[in-house]
Amino acid sequence: MVLLLEMKWEVNLDYNIMFTILKRTLKLAWNNLKHNSGLFLVAVFAIAIVLIFTTFAFVIQDFAQSVSSEIKQKVSVSVYFKDGVDEDTIMDVKSGLEELPDVVDVSYTSTEDALDSFIQRYKNDPLLMAALAEVGNPFPASISVSSDSVEGYDAIVYFLEDSPSQVFFEKIDYGQRKPIIEDLFYITDTVKKAGLLIAVIMSLIAILVVFNIIKSSIRGMRDEISIMRLVGVSRNFLFASFAFQGLIIGLFGIALSFLITIALVFLFGEDVKSIVFGLDVANYLEENSVFLLQVHVFVAFMLGVISSILAVTRYLKV
Amino acid sequence: MIFFDKVSKIYPAHLNKKENIVFKDIFLRIEKGEFVLITGKSGAGKTTLFRLLIGEEKPTKGKIYFEDKDLSKIGHGKIHTIRRKMGIIFQDYKLLSTKNVYENISYIMEALGVPDKDIERNVPELLELVGLESRAYHYPDELSGGEKQRVAIARALVCNPDVILADEPTGNVDPYYTMDIINLLLKINEKGTTVLLATHDKDIVNSLDKRVVTLSDGVIVRDEMGGKFRL
Numbered sequence: 001m002v003l004l005l006e007m008k009w010e011v012n013l014d015y016n017i018m019f020t021i022l023k024r025t026l027k028l029a030w031n032n033l034k035h036n037s038g039l040f041l042v043a044v045f046a047i048a049i050v051l052i053f054t055t056f057a058f059v060i061q062d063f064a065q066s067v068s069s070e071i072k073q074k075v076s077v078s079v080y081f082k083d084g085v086d087e088d089t090i091m092d093v094k095s096g097l098e099e100l101p102d103v104v105d106v107s108y109t110s111t112e113d114a115l116d117s118f119i120q121r122y123k124n125d126p127l128l129m130a131a132l133a134e135v136g137n138p139f140p141a142s143i144s145v146s147s148d149s150v151e152g153y154d155a156i157v158y159f160l161e162d163s164p165s166q167v168f169f170e171k172i173d174y175g176q177r178k179p180i181i182e183d184l185f186y187i188t189d190t191v192k193k194a195g196l197l198i199a200v201i202m203s204l205i206a207i208l209v210v211f212n213i214i215k216s217s218i219r220g221m222r223d224e225i226s227i228m229r230l231v232g233v234s235r236n237f238l239f240a241s242f243a244f245q246g247l248i249i250g251l252f253g254i255a256l257s258f259l260i261t262i263a264l265v266f267l268f269g270e271d272v273k274s275i276v277f278g279l280d281v282a283n284y285l286e287e288n289s290v291f292l293l294q295v296h297v298f299v300a301f302m303l304g305v306i307s308s309i310l311a312v313t314r315y316l317k318v
Numbered sequence: 319m320i321f322f323d324k325v326s327k328i329y330p331a332h333l334n335k336k337e338n339i340v341f342k343d344i345f346l347r348i349e350k351g352e353f354v355l356i357t358g359k360s361g362a363g364k365t366t367l368f369r370l371l372i373g374e375e376k377p378t379k380g381k382i383y384f385e386d387k388d389l390s391k392i393g394h395g396k397i398h399t400i401r402r403k404m405g406i407i408f409q410d411y412k413l414l415s416t417k418n419v420y421e422n423i424s425y426i427m428e429a430l431g432v433p434d435k436d437i438e439r440n441v442p443e444l445l446e447l448v449g450l451e452s453r454a455y456h457y458p459d460e461l462s463g464g465e466k467q468r469v470a471i472a473r474a475l476v477c478n479p480d481v482i483l484a485d486e487p488t489g490n491v492d493p494y495y496t497m498d499i500i501n502l503l504l505k506i507n508e509k510g511t512t513v514l515l516a517t518h519d520k521d522i523v524n525s526l527d528k529r530v531v532t533l534s535d536g537v538i539v540r541d542e543m544g545g546k547f548r549l
Contacts, residue, residue, distance in 0.1 A: 017431040024428045035416045227412045232402035233429040235395055
């Protein structure tokens with residue numbers, strides 16, 4: 001019975017104690033997860049799914065962006081000049097076009113360049129070469145202009161049709177392409193918006209799923225939490241241990257999503273590349289690994305930690 | 319040490335339930351080192367008295383002081399500092415089913431930042447005190463009611479409390495162990511720790527010859543030194 005008097009210890013708030021408490025909150029978090037291993041695994045899996053969605057949303061976004069800019073680069077308005085127009089006049093028109101807003105590229109092709117290019121392309125076709133020798137150089141000088149918006153193309157055609165140099169133009173090749181350009185811009189914009197909307201909706205659903213899984217695992221521990229509070233365990237200690245739980249769930253979620261992504265790319269990467277021309281997922285992941293890891297860490301930890309803290313707060317009011 | 323200053327606890331009317339007045343303007347002063355029995359019929363407010371003391375409930379009116387501190391001024395974030403000075407023994411034990419006997423005692427010390435070597439020294443001593451040294455690695459489900467309550471007593475002592483609040487500690491215990499638990503509380507009191515024991519066990523009250531506070535209909539109807547069980 002002398003024991004009661006001997007039960008004294010020093011609790012100094014020095015770094016050792018802080019470190020000890022930190023270590024113990026981590027231990028409590030890990031033990032709680034072990035005791036709720038079923039829900040822990042579901043939460044990890046849910047976070048992994050969110051991260052995989054996020055990764056592939058970035059892959060698709062990047063692919064759509066590159067396809068869209070590639071297609072846009074191939075669309076252009078061409079102005080063909082009449083025979084004998086001097087190069088200074090053509091350069092004036094070129095500089096005027098370059099000053100227009102939304103114009104991304106203006107390229108000049110002289111009659112000689114056009115002929116060279118044609119010869120290069122068809123030099124192995126003796127029939128065409130013979131015909132060319134008959135007629136000389138039939139190719140007019142031209143300027144090709146491209147823009148990154150429908151409004152940009154409107155401005156180009158307005159500029160050309162209103163230009164004092166219009167008398168030197170043989171033809172403006174825009175009329176036939178206008179509906180195509182408008183359709184193309186509409187489709188790419190819609191695809192981008194729809195992709196973003198789907199990604200946002202999927203992420204919200206996944207966030208709700210993760211939050212509810214973590215919430216139910218913590219709800220299952222509400223008696224333990226209230227007992228600990230009643231016998232003198234501080235709110236901060238429990239708060240920290242549940243924040244650590246979220247952190248651990250996030251960490252495991254990152255690892256699982258990494259493994260699943262690698263497995264998917266390994267199994268289907270080549271097939272995807274051959275079906276969707278130019279979509280090299282493995283290459284994208286390799287080139288953007290640091291960025292993706294940062295996104296994963298941010299998403300996983302925010303999801304895990306914030307869900308845990310939100311879910312535990314109500315049970316700490318004891 | 320403990321002072322209930324004109325404390326009322328009233329649960330407001332809710333749906334079909336009428337307003338429930340648990341306490342009405344009670345005064346109660348308990349000095350350091352006392353052993354006080356709180357008696358009364360079921361529903362007289364014995365448990366509520368303890369819940370008010372540990373800050374689990376707030377009084378509707380009046381103030382409660384513990385060691386000159388007004389408990390109403392201590393928020394959720396700091397209430398654990400008061401609870402650590404009170405060892406609480408619940409009728410339903412409130413042990414953590416996922417932790418063994420040793421862990422049920424050690425986790426509070428862990429949360430306090432007590433060094434491992436002190437935990438390793440103190441927990442076996444506490445288990446020895448309550449006679450459970452051989453059950454250290456058993457889980458609560460593997461213990462009898464009396465053993466569970468002794469674990470709860472060991473846990474209540476872990477922070478070296480100034481006061482022990484024992485709420486019907488023998489309520490779910492085999493009569494064979496009842497006096498064991500009471501004797502343990504008496505020994506704790508002999509060492510200078512204040513003990514508040516809520517019970518409606520007539521034999522316990524009559525055998526102890528201690529201060530008896532009787533609650534009935536929201537008021538203290540008797541407060542006698544060496545009192546007997548009279549409802």
